[in-house]
Every structure is written in structure tokens, then in C-alpha cells.
Amino acid sequence: MNEPIISLEKVSKTYPVPDDKDGLKVLKGISLSVEKSQTVAVTGPSGSGKTTLLNMMSGLDLPTEGKITIAGQELTCMFPDDLPLFRNRNLGFVFQSHCLLPQCTVIENVLLPSIVEEREGRDAVLDRARKLLERVGLERKINTFPGKLSGGECQRVAVVRALINQPKIIMADEPTGSLDNATAILLAKLLIELNEELGTTLVVVTHSDLVADLMKLKFKLADGKLNI
Numbered sequence: 684m685n686e687p688i689i690s691l692e693k694v695s696k697t698y699p700v701p702d703d704k705d706g707l708k709v710l711k712g713i714s715l716s717v718e719k720s721q722t723v724a725v726t727g728p729s730g731s732g733k734t735t736l737l738n739m740m741s742g743l744d745l746p747t748e749g750k751i752t753i754a755g756q757e758l759t760c761m762f763p764d765d766l767p768l769f770r771n772r773n774l775g776f777v778f779q780s781h782c783l784l785p786q787c788t789v790i791e792n793v794l795l796p797s798i799v800e801e802r803e804g805r806d807a808v809l810d811r812a813r814k815l816l817e818r819v820g821l822e823r824k825i826n827t828f829p830g831k832l833s834g835g836e837c838q839r840v841a842v843v844r845a846l847i848n849q850p851k852i853i854m855a856d857e858p859t860g861s862l863d864n865a866t867a868i869l870l871a872k873l874l875i876e877l878n879e880e881l882g883t884t885l886v887v888v889t890h891s892d893l894v895a896d897l898m899k900l901k902f903k904l905a906d907g908k909l910n911i
């Protein structure tokens with residue numbers, strides 16, 4: 684059997700809480716193994732720990748206990764200084780709150796992950812950025828600043844930014860939360876197309892059954908555990 688591209692072994696996360704020595708136990712011994720090119724949906728009630736789980740999986744935060752391996756690299760024993768470059772090379776991450784840079788235009792935001800490492804010519808990246816923005820209906824907004832975009836438009840820019848480096852894995856935290864059903868499906872289908880064309884592994888946190896149904900594996904987070 685191939686080595687999984689994402690592996691979690693007994694991962695727990697407890698946030699410290701003032702005046703409570705036990706803290707807030709959000710994740711309780713989660714184990715998960717995801718094969719390359721798999722598509723995964725994680726659903727669950729608000730506050731159940733979906734963002735916490737995605738932050739652990741992507742190395743944005745460390746678990747209290749357990750081991751996380753992504754693309755052959757154990758995140759939980761990496762030097763913190765090596766993590767950003769590793770993430771930029773292997774992962775596209777869509778933040779629930781978009782996290783666009785307000786001082787950069789749409790196209791500049793999208794190109795940001797590509798300027799850290801010059802792996803291919805500028806023209807090729809720029810061409811891909813334009814085509815992706817076109818696919819999500821933003822071709823007329825490329826020189827607009829995020830402050831002048833709607834929430835849903837910001838969300839689409841955040842998704843395109845996560846795709847620009849054609850990463851092995853895309854982790855998306857509610858990538859369609861601010862979108863109407865039709866646009867949500869369009870965006871989710873773009874992710875699925877990339878999965879089919881490039882073998883990109885997808886992990887999508889969502890409250891939308893329509894989006895979750897497009898993924899092959901579906902998990903529900905509840906009481907700190909991940910259930911099928």
C-alpha cells in the first residue's frame with residue numbers, strides 16, 4: 684500500500700483556559716489516514732473543532748499530543764523556521780477568514796505564494812492566475828483591492844491563491860461559506876477538476892451538504908472525535 688499523504692496518529696488539542704487546569708479539550712485522540720488524490724469533507728457543528736483540526740493538519744498550529752505527517756514529513760518534529768517553506772511548497776490553504784492582503788490587488792494576492800520560489804517563468808504563472816480568476820468569474824476584478832470586493836469575491840480570490848502553486852494538497856476551511864449555492868458548487872467543482880487533472884488531494888471543511896457530497900470521503904467531527 685502507498686504511504687498516505689496525510690497521516691494523523693492520536694492527535695489531541697487542548698487550549699489553555701484561565702482558572703481551569705484541564706483546559707478546553709477540542710480534539711481527543713484523532714487518527715486519520717488520507718491517500719494521495721483522495722477528496723475529503725469534514726463537517727460538524729460550529730465550535731466542534733474543524734478549524735483547529737485543519738490548523739494542526741497544515742502545521743499552522745501544533746497538537747498537544749500525537750503525530751502528524753504530511754507528504755512524508757513529520758510536522759510535529761520540524762524546526763519551526765522550516766515550516767513556512769514546506770507549507771508553501773506542498774500545501775494550498777484557504778482560510779475561513781480569507782486573509783487577503785488589503786494593500787495588494789486581486790492578482791497580486793493570487794501571485795504571492797508563487798514569488799517565494801521562482802519554480803517557473805513569470806509569464807506561465809501569470810497566465811495560470813488569469814485563467815483561474817476567469818474560471819471563478821473574477822476576470823474583471825484582477826486590479827481591484829480586497830476592500831472593494833464582496834465577501835464571496837474575497838473567498839474566491841483566497842481559493843485561487845491556494846491553487847496558484849498547484850500544490851500536492853489543498854486544505855480549505857469553509858471555502859464556500861460566503862457564497863450562494865450556484866457559486867459554491869462552481870468553486871467546489873473547480874477543486875474537484877484540479878483533483879482529477881493533477882491528482883491534488885483535497886481536505887475541505889464545510890457546512891454545506893452540497894459541497895460535502897462532491898467529496899469521496901466524508902467525516903463528521905463531534906465531541907473531539909472524527910466519525911464516518
Ligand SMILES: Nc1ncnc2c1ncn2[C@@H]1O[C@H](COP(=O)(O)OP(=O)(O)OP(=O)(O)O)[C@@H](O)[C@H]1O
Nearest residue numbers: 698699707709727728729730731732733734735736
Ligand atoms: N486559540 C484558541 N484558544 C482557545 N480556544 C480556542 C482557540 N481557537 C479555538 N478555540 C475554541 O475551540 C473550539 C473549536 O473552535 P474551532 O474554531 O476549531 O471550531 P469550528 O468547528 O471551526 O467552528 P466554526 O464552524 O464556527 O468555524 C471553540 O470552542 C473555540 O472557542
Ligand SMILES: [Mg+2]
Nearest residue numbers: 733734779856
Ligand atoms: Mg471554523
